[in-house]
Amino acid sequence: MRFSTFVLLAVSLLSPGVSYSYEKKIQGEITKTFHSQVEYKLKIETILTANKGFKKWFQPRPAAIPMDGANQKSQVIMTVQKILGSDYFTGLETLSSFDMGKTWSKPMAYPEHAWRDGKPHKIGVCDFTLAWHEPTKTILGIGHTVRYTKKGFAGFGYQRDTVWSSYNPKTGKWTPWKILEFPVTEDNRYYFNGVHGQWLVKNDGTLLVPVYFVGPKKGFMLTGAVAHLKYDGKEMSVLELGKELTHSVKRGLYEKSITWYQGKYYMTMRNDLKGYVAVSSDGMNFGPIKAWTFDDGHDLGSYNTQQKWVTHEKGLFLVYTRRGADNDHIPRNRAPLFIAEVDSEKLHVIRSSEKVAVPERGEMLGNFDATTISESETWITVAGRDAFFARIIWSKPNRLFGKIN
16 A cells, blocks of 8 residues: 655654654655664555455454574464454454565464354454464464344443463464453452453563453443463463552553563553553552653543554654544544654653654554564554554664564
């Protein structure tokens, strides 16, 4: 997909240690130049196009299989769904690429990821996020269940469960999705639990996965925490849950993403009115929460949708949507997608570094993802009818590849 050629004027630097000299956008490629820390280019490419049979693709989520002696071609696996209505999705489909996303196989629906009968509803899986698990040499996908009636999404009043599935590159097969069992409590506080964001694989092979939950008949004020999980190649289990994070404003804290940067863990969180951020030394105990702002103190303007991390060893970045971008015609202002550098000490976004990562196309661009694919590339994947992605092409190797999502 190509765009009209235009050149943006030079921008000045306000953040210490990083110098932005110019930006240009020519035929779909955006170049961002830093002089002291890291340089990158953004290039937008189409993965799948919608057709008359369905309205749009949704939630393209990739993961890379690292090269080894037997696998000289870099393989990327991606899951994607068709959207049938509001919060109403088909089963997961899988496609792959052996040339870093230049070409893709035809999406294939696996029966292991299909709807199941959960009388009186059908039960599907959505909000799947993938990552490579080195100890077992598999790709893990973690998402949650969703319930459907004959007309569509059944609503939020029913049980939701976190689920997982693994993909074996040698066989090309997924395992059937399986429910992750949470601890049993007297108040049944994990009755409605789910995930939807970036998670980490630790050096010992255990996982740090941000989850949200609420008990039955408790309304929809969600609590957040990080779940420390064990995966042995056959089963996934909860080892412990970290400090609970609460916020008594419209649905609480949910759809969180975590990353690791320069010795600390960072979490970004969705709330209906604002996005929030918190930091941790151990990846389990985060807080206090802080509303996302620009470095000039003004609210970031990101609300009722996710934010995602882009992490390079030389810099920490945030991908987000926001108000105030001539985008009031887009529901919830969910387009365009912006990328900007984060001050990792002061926990705010550096306004002068903000750039459009994915232009507005007349469609919402919520439920996007950001994934480290190699030392040289990070991808922002999203769908608005068509499924497409923005390559972040780094000028210097990102040696965090394999350590962060």
